Amino acid sequence: MLPYKAIYIEKHKTLIASDIHLGKVGHFRNAGIAIPGGLAEADLISLDKIIKELEVNELFVLGDMFHSGVNYDVRLFDAWRDVHHSLDINLVKGNHDVMSDEIYNHFEIRLHKKYFLWNRFLFTHKPLDESVQLNGCDYVFCGHVHPGVRLTGKAKQTLSLPCFHFTEKQCILPAFGEFTGKHIIKPNGRDRVFVVAKSENEYIVLKVD
Amino acid sequence: MRAVKPKHKSGSKGTSAEIERSDTDRTQFAYSIIYDWFNQNNRQPFEFQKQAWHYYLNGYNGLLNAPTGSGKTYALWLPVVMEYIIHNPDYKKKRPNGIQMLWITPLKALSKDIEKAMKDVLEALEIPWQVSTRTGDTTQSTRARQNKNLHEVLITTPESVHVMLSQKGYPGLFKGLKAVIVDEWHELLGSKRGVQTELALSRLRGLRHELKVWGVSATIGNLDEAMDVLLGENKGKAKIVRAELEKRIEIRSVLPDEVEKFPWAGHLGIRLIDKIIPILRASKSTLIFTNTRSQSEIWYRKILELYPEFAGEIALHHGSIDKEMRNWVERALHNGKLKVVVCTSSLDLGVDFRPVDNVIQIGSPKGVARFLQRAGRSGHQPDAVSRIYFVPTHSLELVEGAALKEAIEQKVFEDRQPILKPYDVLIQYLVTLAVSEGFDESAVYEEVNSTFAFQTLRDDEWSWIMKFITTGGDALKNYDEYRKVNFEEGLLRLSDRRKALFHKLSIGTIDSDLSMNVRYLSGGRLGSIEEGFIASLKTGDTFSFAGRNVELVSIKENTAFVRRSKKRSSRVPSWAGGRMPLSSRLTEMLRVKLNEALEANPKDIEIRTIKPLVTLQALRSAVPKSNELLIEKFETDEGHHLFVYPFEGRLVHEGMAAIFSYRMSQLKPMTFSYAMNDYGFELLSDTEIPIEDAINNNLFSDENLTEDIYKSINSGELAKRRFRPIARIAGLIFTGYPGKYKTTKNLQASAQLLFEVFSKYEPGSLLLKQAHEEMLQFQLEEYRLRIALERIRKQKVILTHPGRPTPFAFPIMVDFMREKMSSEKLEDRVRKMQLKYEKD
Structure with a gap:
């Protein structure tokens, strides 16, 4: 787990991220909603940093890589892709990934309609029902939910943070994109939850229970 | 001043020399x-x-x-x-x-x-x-x-x-x-x-x-x-x-029989219900004003429970009840069909209800003007007297009854502070003008500048706002597609039809809070409830709402479906807000009245009634004079308590409690929790509170006050809450087409998220600045806080060690609202905090 709301499998130099929602800032701005423009590049800058630091070869995106149609931010991605042209990108289509396949082709993104299997891991966008029997794979990675937890301390202190939510069968990743909301989950006792918190300008991952 | 004196006999003329x-x-x-x-x-x-x-x-x-x-x-x-x-x-x-x-x-x-x-x-x-x-x-x-x-x-x-x-x-x-x-x-x-x-x-x-x-x-x-x-x-x-119309007002406090046996706090006035019933019976129509919506629900239920005879003649009216139902109540009241209506400020304004001949105020009305306005809701016949009964919810509140009377007699009224430079409203207004005719920048600047609210608007603020509506903020990239308002033939215009429609649908400044609709399964709206309350319920749970017992059946999107239930339920929804501070006009009067209680023969009946309690306070600790500040210190099983009584209203006390906690934790690392009411506040700690040291170390100073406020209060959280309406008014949150919930879903972002991204990517945004200023002004009443501290610095500190809770301390102790003050870093906080699983 990386403090950037992504998972890194060092052995394979593979980065797993979900719900980046590229182009969301542009989508809002096009509608006349004045989201700070600088935010449009933020996620690409983070990705850039991680990829350079860890020498990532391969990026798996578990859906909602793009928020909507082509706009300024998506053109920024185009430029970014030129820099990171050797990176392998696999994308499971999420409900937000609505651009035409040609555009994904142009970006050299391998598209998977619903899921793909890799080293006995299953990658999907939406979480599976917990009661489902896993056949031919050991564990599932998914997104869609934008999980977060609300932590309560003594005397009404509360704090809500994005989290990785590990259940018996699957890991639901936090949304990678900075301009994304959170859905507060209520984990059951067996689940493991890791929050991503910012402390003195450093992101950290902490286990909570 | 010279008024017109029309020579007026039937059918004749008036004259006015000043007209040509x-x-x-x-x-x-x-x-x-x-x-x-x-x-x-x-x-x-x-x-x-x-x-x-x-x-x-x-x-x-x-x-x-x-x-x-x-x-x-x-x-x-x-x-x-x-x-x-x-x-x-x-x-x-x-x-x-x-x-x-x-x-x-x-x-x-x-x-x-x-x-x-x-x-x-x-x-x-x-x-x-x-x-x-x-x-x-x-x-x-x-x-x-x-x-x-x-x-x-x-x-x-x-x-x-x-x-x-x-x-x-x-x-x-x-x-x-x-x-x-x-x-x-x-x-x-x-x-x-x-x-x-x-x-x-x-x-x-x-x-x-x-x-x-x-x-x-x-x-x-x-x-x-x-x-x-x-x-x-x-x-x-x-x-x-x-108009100088003298409206006769009669104020009566409802007094407990023996103040010694009357609970000191924590009963919402219900203890006095038997004394109110005769008033209800004797009058045609009575309005019972409570301070919060949940209190009105409780009162409504209690009256019906204890006096079922009122069934059919009593109704409930508050802001979260469905509009149709409220309209029905108003009509019935107008036509004299209701004997009692339990309500909140929802009936402060509006058309007159002629049948109403009595008004009952439960608990402190918090201000002279509001009390007077509520009194005025009764007695509409010509020359009728407006009659209002004041029902205290704790013993000391009786003093407020006397203070209110005195304030009305002396015609002491609160000011209404005008709002200065709300950038969000200006942004909305300018886009409004751009949508219709377009506007000329310098002409409109002049007009805007001539209003009271924007008389101090600076050039740099204006140009920030112009940038906000034209390029969408700091234009790092002027080649993206924001372009909301554009220069066209010398005028600033918004021509994009979709954006114009969005804007027109968003005009207004009234905040619609995040709430869920409550509906019967069989159809029919009951009203709205805050999401947080619904989240605390399981399906099958019953609660009392709009005066009915209902059972939660299911939740779909933004609606909670319920059905009637026969089960008795004590759960009453709570709504945020509604906790107004006592006005400074009233707190001044309160201090005066409190001291009268120690005189041999106080003139007000309320003060005579409360005398034994105030005497007990004087015996156990002290009753502060107007040039004194009382501080009480004692220890219980709970920990070390410190009570401070500035009598400045709850918001000022909240700020003061936070600042005192922070300043004392600078002397020695410690954590406090605190509670407050309109009279004073309590700090509670597990270690000895170094109050003597702190007083000697500029506890009451207003140096670095704003910085200390920021450090002591979870200011980010408070400002974030303030940001929501600002973001909506300024057009950052699109609330959607009426009835078309889905189509705009991918344009929704929570105010919280917006606050975070603005703080990070555009920290200079005037909208953030506004959120912080509003927080200081309205949430913490910084101005009053400064004045209060100044007063305290001139006062003599009376520090007592009463050994156990005093009559002053008691109502604060039972106040369950406990804010926690902690100076730990976030990382530590996260570690220390418990993740509470809300189990199904």
Whole structure:
């Protein structure tokens, strides 16, 4: 787990991220909603940093890589892709990934309609029902939910943070994109939850229970 | 001051020397028509009405200080009619006048009555004018007609005026406008709707330089300022006209039999219910005002539980109950069909309910003006006395009963503070102008600058706002697609139809809170409840809402479905907000009254009743004089307690508690929790509290006060909460098309998220600055806090060690609201915090 709301499998130099929602800032701005423009590049800058630091070869995106149609931010991605042209990108289509396949082709993104299997891991966008029997794979990675937890301390202190939510069968990743909301989950006792918190300008991952 | 003295015998003339001679005859003629009409109805105009007519006809702008139901409509409506008669001797002839008068009211409910009063006059005088109303409820087709052509009189709300300013061709619509009357100005003043009104007036005056503007206000402490705010920089000849109507008010406190046995706190006044019932029985109709919606639910239920005889004659009215149901209650009340209505501030305003002959106030009304206004809801028959009963919810509150009486006798009223520079409202307004006709930057800047709210607007602030609406903030990249408002032929315009529609649908400053609808499974709306409360329930749980016991069946999207339940339930929803601080006017009076309790023979019955308790306080600890600050220190199983009694209202106490905690934790690392009420606050810690040290180390200093506030209070969290309405007003949150929830879903972002991204990517945003300023001003009352600290520095500190809770301390201790103060870093906080699984 990386403090950037992504998972890194060092052995394979593979980065797993979900719900980046590229182009969301542009989508809002096009509608006349004045989201700070600088935010449009933020996620690409983070990705850039991680990829350079860890020498990532391969990026798996578990859906909602793009928020909507082509706009300024998506053109920024185009430029970014030129820099990171050797990176392998696999994308499971999420409900937000609505651009035409040609555009994904142009970006050299391998598209998977619903899921793909890799080293006995299953990658999907939406979480599976917990009661489902896993056949031919050991564990599932998914997104869609934008999980977060609300932590309560003594005397009404509360704090809500994005989290990785590990259940018996699957890991639901936090949304990678900075301009994304959170859905507060209520984990059951067996689940493991890791929050991503910012402390003195450093992101950290902490286990909570 | 010289009022008109019309020589008035039946059917004769009025005169006014100040009007030009050539006009005199026509003026007399107009006066005579009005006087005839009064005579026919066997009435006499009031002095204040005659004054208002005089000043209006002589070209004054102004403010009329008159209570509801006093004939204020005639005071300002008739001169508009008279002026028309003066200029049109053949006034009975129908002609296309276009709009003559705009009557702005904060409350839609009031418009019907006003419309009727105006129509009656027109009919009696045979003036072929038409009166219409435009509010958010007006149908689309009526609005479309109004957009083309306006009747002579339009009664409307501030929001609707802005919607009209967003229509193409609005300057043509208003070209004949002579007067704008702003009703209930005291209600608008001090809110963003007031600023909206100021801005609309600045534009209308830009179109019509000779426009006359009058406001109507109930009595508040700062009437002069209220007029200045309304009229702005170009106020011209201006005058305050006072109705000076003495309304007799009778205030009675409901007293417990023995104050020693009366619980010191924590019973919401219910203990006195038996004493209230005889009042209810003896009167035709009674309004029971409570301070919170949940309190009204509890009272409603308790009365029915203990006195089922009231079933069918008692109703509940508060802001979260469905509008239809509220309207029904109001109608029934109007027609005298209800004996008791338990309500909240939801019935503070609005049309008069003539059958109401008694008002009961449960708990502190928090301010003199509000108490008086509520009292005024009873006794509407001519010469009737307004009667109000005050029911304390804890023993010490009885002192407030005496303080209220004294304050009303001395005519001490609270000020309404006008809002300064709300950037969000300005942004919305400018886009409104860009949507319709487009605007000329320098001309509109001038107009905006002439309003009270924006008189101190600086050039850099203006250019930030212009950037915000044209390039979407700091234009790092001017090649993206933001382009909301553009320069076109020298004017700033918004031509994109989709963006224009978005904007028009978002006009307004009233915050619709995040709430869930509550509906019966069988259909029928009950009202709305905060999401947090619903989240705490499981399906099958019962709760009490809108006076009914219901069971939660299911939750779908934004609606909680319920069905009636026979099970008794003690769960009552709570709503955020509603915890107003005691006004400083009232706290001053409170201190005086408290000391009277120690005199040999206090004059107020409330004070005599409370005497044993105050004496006990004096014995166990002390009763502070006005030049003293009482601090009590003792230890219990819970920990080390410190009680401080500045008597400054709960918000100031909250801020003070946080600052004191922070400053003391700088002396020695420690963690506090705190609680407060309007009289004082408590700090609780597991270690000895070094208060003596702290006092010697500038505990009360106002040096670095703002910084210390930021460090001590979870200011980020508070500012974040303030940011939501700001973001909505400034157009960052699109609330969607009515009824079309889904289509805009991918344009939704929570205010919290917006706050975070702005803090990070555009920390200089004026909207963030506004959130912080509003937090300091309204959430923490920084200004009052500074004054309070200044007072404390001059006071003598009385530190006592009572050994156990005193009568002063008790109500604070039972106050369950406990805020926690901690100076740990976030990482530690996360580690320390428990993740509580909310198990299903």
